[in-house]
Amino acid sequence: MTLIALAAIERVFHLGETDVHALARIDLNIAAGEYVAVVGPSGSGKSTLLNLLGLLDQPTAGTYHLEGRDVTTLSADEQAAVRSRRIGFVFQSFHLVPRLTAAENIALPMMLAGIPVAVREQRVRQALRDFGLDNRANHRPDELSGGQRQRVAIARATIMQPALLLADEPTGNLDRATGEEVVHLLEALNAQGMTLIVVTHDAALAARAGRQIMMEDGRVKSDVSHAALATSTSA
Amino acid sequence: MRYADILRFARDAATAYPLRTLLSVLAMAIGVASVVLLTALGDGARRYVVGQFSSLGSNLVIVLPGRSATGGFNPANGITTTPRDLTVDDAAALLRAPAVQRVAPLAVGTTEISAGGRLREVVAAGSTASLMAVRNFQLAQGRFLPEDEWRSSAPVAVIGMTIRNDMFGNQPAVGQLIRLGDRRLRVIGVLKSTGQGVGMNTDELVIVPVALAQALFNSNTLLRIMVQARGRDQIEAAKAQATAILKARHGGEEDVTVITQDAVLATFDKLLGALTAAVAGIAAISLLVAGVLVMNVMLVAVTQRRAEIGLIKALGARGSTIQQIFLVEAAMLSLAGAVTGYLLGQLGALVLRQLFPVFPAYAPAWAVAAALLTALVTGLLFGILPARRAAQLDTVDALMRH
Numbered sequence A: 001m002t003l004i005a006l007a008a009i010e011r012v013f014h015l016g017e018t019d020v021h022a023l024a025r026i027d028l029n030i031a032a033g034e035y036v037a038v039v040g041p042s043g044s045g046k047s048t049l050l051n052l053l054g055l056l057d058q059p060t061a062g063t064y065h066l067e068g069r070d071v072t073t074l075s076a077d078e079q080a081a082v083r084s085r086r087i088g089f090v091f092q093s094f095h096l097v098p099r100l101t102a103a104e105n106i107a108l109p110m111m112l113a114g115i116p117v118a119v120r121e122q123r124v125r126q127a128l129r130d131f132g133l134d135n136r137a138n139h140r141p142d143e144l145s146g147g148q149r150q151r152v153a154i155a156r157a158t159i160m161q162p163a164l165l166l167a168d169e170p171t172g173n174l175d176r177a178t179g180e181e182v183v184h185l186l187e188a189l190n191a192q193g194m195t196l197i198v199v200t201h202d203a204a205l206a207a208r209a210g211r212q213i214m215m216e217d218g219r220v221k222s223d224v225s226h227a228a229l230a231t232s233t234s235a
Numbered sequence B: 001m002r003y004a005d006i007l008r009f010a011r012d013a014a015t016a017y018p019l020r021t022l023l024s025v026l027a028m029a030i031g032v033a034s035v036v037l038l039t040a041l042g043d044g045a046r047r048y049v050v051g052q053f054s055s056l057g058s059n060l061v062i063v064l065p066g067r068s069a070t071g072g073f074n075p076a077n078g079i080t081t082t083p084r085d086l087t088v089d090d091a092a093a094l095l096r097a098p099a100v101q102r103v104a105p106l107a108v109g110t111t112e113i114s115a116g117g118r119l120r121e122v123v124a125a126g127s128t129a130s131l132m133a134v135r136n137f138q139l140a141q142g143r144f145l146p147e148d149e150w151r152s153s154a155p156v157a158v159i160g161m162t163i164r165n166d167m168f169g170n171q172p173a174v175g176q177l178i179r180l181g182d183r184r185l186r187v188i189g190v191l192k193s194t195g196q197g198v199g200m201n202t203d204e205l206v207i208v209p210v211a212l213a214q215a216l217f218n219s220n221t222l223l224r225i226m227v228q229a230r231g232r233d234q235i236e237a238a239k240a241q242a243t244a245i246l247k248a249r250h251g252g253e254e255d256v257t258v259i260t261q262d263a264v265l266a267t268f269d270k271l272l273g274a275l276t277a278a279v280a281g282i283a284a285i286s287l288l289v290a291g292v293l294v295m296n297v298m299l300v301a302v303t304q305r306r307a308e309i310g311l312i313k314a315l316g317a318r319g320s321t322i323q324q325i326f327l328v329e330a331a332m333l334s335l336a337g338a339v340t341g342y343l344l345g346q347l348g349a350l351v352l353r354q355l356f357p358v359f360p361a362y363a364p365a366w367a368v369a370a371a372l373l374t375a376l377v378t379g380l381l382f383g384i385l386p387a388r389r390a391a392q393l394d395t396v397d398a399l400m401r402h
């Protein structure tokens, strides 16, 4: 089943006199449950693509169908509802609210969605257990290690059980060992059926994904699936 | 987002930045406190003056010799040389007026009082038994002047509390003999202490029959005639009738001034009421300033919390939810400030009342309500701009650039 269908997507930034084509005519389909790594040089449009997929940003032209629904024509509030229920974000710099505890940070999407307190508490407890944060529930972000922070962020991104998990350089601020731990967590979530799209500079990390999309100058330079890769090398 | 969650979120955000929060709460508190305190002062002054006038007696009409300058131009005035004096007969004649209930003549002069070897200067007032009812006097001991002392000059005196203490210390005064000028009088009563008020200080007064006073001062004129009308609605009639009677008695010439206490009172009441309102208005400006400060504090909060705003937008918060969060925070700051200011203002008024017990420094209810309401409305109004700015932040921009 196709989760994401991009057709002729463009994103142009106007910087004074010059136009920056961050994305230029992108056509892309991603099926539900895929594990996609987006790679490419700096400035190639990876983050711009991810922000569009997450409905944080609007394309200048083209259409975006998410789960068969044209989401580019939705109102701001409707897009917010889609973000709330269907999309989870993991950022390089964690983006935890410093005054809230780990448990409160994880509960934030549910609070914004108006989910009752009892349900929230029960789900947060489960998430803390799943992500090995049991004894960190009442710690604030500045009392957590980088790996723990990113685990809190992932718990928060998945607490609403989204269909799509977007991660922009999730290991960028972590050392290798902690980064690997976080990648395993993300892959476990993908194994449960969540579609995972990871932007990364790390070739080793990208190689683990079932599909690698290489960007350059706002275009898809190559789009290789593991199966295809296997056949091309054997051929 | 649930209302309880919005409240909790806004509260936590406010307490996470204590200095900023304290500052805007303080500004709002000062604004509200100054309204409460200043109107307590203004209204206290009004109440004080009104109270003092009321203690002069009810339904009072006062007749003074001479034409008041406010009477307008009267050709007859131009011819008159000196106004005719008021006499005891004039006063007695006023009893004929149907709207008049009581009349008390008043002759006043200074003389010396001595008793038991002590001597002092004193203001002596000559009047009749009616003065007690007309002026609302209260007795501490003994009785007031006997009835029907218009003509006779019984050698009796009623003295004020200060005179009593000066002359007799802690000895009983009633029944004792005093010397007033060249007369020997018996003290028959002592007036209750009233403290300094409008008009005469009765604590320093010696009251004697009017005929005796006139003999003492060797004059047959009166300082004024105090008239009590039969009721509130009879005051104007009493004034007109008194004027007519005296005009007839003075050869058709209107050479007296008749004032009613109500008119004086109404003037003071209006004047001091306006003063209170003006003071409240000035204090309200500080509320406006506080509102602007809350706005700035909230604008700073929006800038400082860009990343957080971007995040909760990414997590699915609608623009309206973000607006509500910031509006509620502004309202909380204003409310906390208003309540603090209200308490501070009332405390200040309480301290004032303790320091000056005669001064009824109570903030009027309308001023308190207006101050609290203005605080909340300005807080909310000035909270709108920052809240909208927060809601309109570009999500990607807020998330990535901080």
Ligand SMILES: Nc1ncnc2c1ncn2[C@@H]1O[C@H](COP(=O)(O)OP(=O)(O)OP(=O)(O)O)[C@@H](O)[C@H]1O
Pocket (backbone or CB within 6 Å): A013, A014, A015, A020, A021, A022, A040, A041, A042, A043, A044, A045, A046, A047, A048, A049
């Ligand atoms: N808000 C913006 N205004 C103007 N230009 C922008 C804006 N955001 C991105 N760009 C430009 O769009 C292009 C793509 O940016 P993008 O952030 O998507 O690159 P990236 O592939 O994520 O790079 P990196 O690996 O460094 O994160 C760049 O040339 C960038 O300068």
Ligand SMILES: [Mg+2]
Pocket (backbone or CB within 6 Å): A046, A047, A048
């Ligand atoms: Mg990027």
